[in-house]
Amino acid sequence: MSKEAKSSYFDLPALDVSVAFPQATPASVFPKCTSDYYQLDDLLTSEERAIRLKVRECMEKEIAPIMTKYWEKAEFPFEVIPKLGALHISGGTIKGYGCPGLSVTGSAIALAEIARVDASCSTFILVHSSLAMLTIDVIVLNNDIQLLIHRFSFNNRTIGIRNAKEKYLPPLAELSSISCWGLTEPDYGSDASALRTTATKVEGGWILEGQKRWIGNSTFADVLVIFARNTATNQINGFIVQKDAPGLQSTKIENKIGLRMVQNGDILFKKVFVPDEDRLPGVNSFKDTSKVLAVSRVMVAWMPIGIAMGVYDMCHRYLKERKQFRAPLAAFQLNQQKLVQMLGNIQAMLLVGWRLCKLYESGKMTPGQASLGKSWNTLRARETVSLGRELLGGNGILADFLVAKAFCDLEPIYTFEGTYDINTLVTGREITGLPSFKPAPLRPQSRL
Numbered sequence: 001m002s003k004e005a006k007s008s009y010f011d012l013p014a015l016d017v018s019v020a021f022p023q024a025t026p027a028s029v030f031p032k033c034t035s036d037y038y039q040l041d042d043l044l045t046s047e048e049r050a051i052r053l054k055v056r057e058c059m060e061k062e063i064a065p066i067m068t069k070y071w072e073k074a075e076f077p078f079e080v081i082p083k084l085g086a087l088h089i090s091g092g093t094i095k096g097y098g099c100p101g102l103s104v105t106g107s108a109i110a111l112a113e114i115a116r117v118d119a120s121c122s123t124f125i126l127v128h129s130s131l132a133m134l135t136i137d138v139i140v141l142n143n144d145i146q147l148l149i150h151r152f153s154f155n156n157r158t159i160g161i162r163n164a165k166e167k168y169l170p171p172l173a174e175l176s177s178i179s180c181w182g183l184t185e186p187d188y189g190s191d192a193s194a195l196r197t198t199a200t201k202v203e204g205g206w207i208l209e210g211q212k213r214w215i216g217n218s219t220f221a222d223v224l225v226i227f228a229r230n231t232a233t234n235q236i237n238g239f240i241v242q243k244d245a246p247g248l249q250s251t252k253i254e255n256k257i258g259l260r261m262v263q264n265g266d267i268l269f270k271k272v273f274v275p276d277e278d279r280l281p282g283v284n285s286f287k288d289t290s291k292v293l294a295v296s297r298v299m300v301a302w303m304p305i306g307i308a309m310g311v312y313d314m315c316h317r318y319l320k321e322r323k324q325f326r327a328p329l330a331a332f333q334l335n336q337q338k339l340v341q342m343l344g345n346i347q348a349m350l351l352v353g354w355r356l357c358k359l360y361e362s363g364k365m366t367p368g369q370a371s372l373g374k375s376w377n378t379l380r381a382r383e384t385v386s387l388g389r390e391l392l393g394g395n396g397i398l399a400d401f402l403v404a405k406a407f408c409d410l411e412p413i414y415t416f417e418g419t420y421d422i423n424t425l426v427t428g429r430e431i432t433g434l435p436s437f438k439p440a441p442l443r444p445q446s447r448l
Contacts, residue, residue, distance in 0.1 A: 017400040024321045024395070027402035030064040030117060031317040035309040038347045043354055048106040055087055055110045059117035067118045067261070068399045074260040076220070080121065084114075085175030090129045092299075094137050097169035105357040108302040112353075115306030116313070119409035120261030122303050127216040128172070130299040132179035132225045135238060135280060135292055136168050164277065168223060168240065180221035182212040182267060183289065189214075190422045193286040197269060199228035199237055205275040206239065211268055214416075218250045218265035225280070226269075227289055238283030239274045247272040258408040293417065294367045298360055300417045301373035304381030305349045307406050307413070311388040312342045314402045318392060329391070338387045345380045352377060368430030375423035378414045385410055 017026045025031070033056070041049055062083045070077045084090070091099030092107035102110070107130070115122035171177035188195050197210025208228050218224065224241040241248060247270040252263055283289060316339065319330035329335050356373040359365035388403045389396040399405040414420055422437075429435045 026400045028065045030060040031313040034316045035312040055113040091173040098173035112302040112306035115303045116310040130296045131181035177222045179223040180217040182215045182226040186213045197228040200231045208269040208272040219263040236286045238280035240278040258412045294370045297370040297374045304377045308381040308384040315388045315391045342384045345384045349377045368427040371423035371426035375420045
């Protein structure tokens, strides 16, 4: 074969998966939902059910056909932002300023429905809405982790809070402006309270110096919510940084195996000036940051629910379509046992997530409960997607059939917003009263 013929041979495009493997329908045509076995809808309000159906329809029709292409290229599908904006879910529970004012349950359900089809899109919304926007909304929380309503007064502090909300929240709510949330640093992930990025007070504002890593949306965000250590007080403060601020640099982290559509970035701050009005008055210590994370962990606990539901739905359809030994795969006992195990996991995850929302809405949720919900649900989802990968055989490693993509996407979710281990330690500290985050001090070695 000549060099030209070889080149032509290798340049041939791959067959469309529906042609190459006609025995099963790919995820570009998303399966109907068959995973709500214990009828969660009965526990939802009519508004929450409507949100669920609205988001589901958008994801199945608009996102499912294109997600594999963008995931493979590790690019974000900017074309879907207007479609996600039209759902009017950005801002979640925030009331006013163009935000939807959803119930916690409604916001969680919406996030799960996005994750059911694509975990990267759900992460995009999580970062933008449940982290950055909630922080800008100046979350003030009491010991029960319940949102308090800001009472309007005429002091400068309250006027500044209101002005910041009016300036930033409306465009963020309609997704005409995009935000990110920067806490993690190269040297400080789980130990985020030890962060080194600094904020130094100067005339008219602050100077930020330092570095952040793994910040989702940061390569294209218009608004960056950044946490830095106040050099005067040594406390963690919050700031809003504009994308075009001099001295700001954000670059994409390459070569990820999961959440490939999410644009995680490394951020460098070199004498970045932030005006006084963009200092967030609701963040005055790491405790304030931890409370924001506790709220977002309610949302994160629902992402693995959505991922697991999508995997089950795909496997349920695939096993009825795909035939071996002159029978559909769904007819074999081992496959049915795995399907039922997956289904049982999902029902338990759903009930944990629903109860977590109810605890939050009643003002009873604790940080330990939020951490347990996130860690336990990601663990069960990990088992569920692993079983799904087995059920699809060779097609279980193809993103075209969703399961391989979900398998990879779940791994960073198992780790972000507190690793599985750190979240269990948060719960462990709460139930025992004994913190175990730091190892015992090393004893001096004896000379004997």
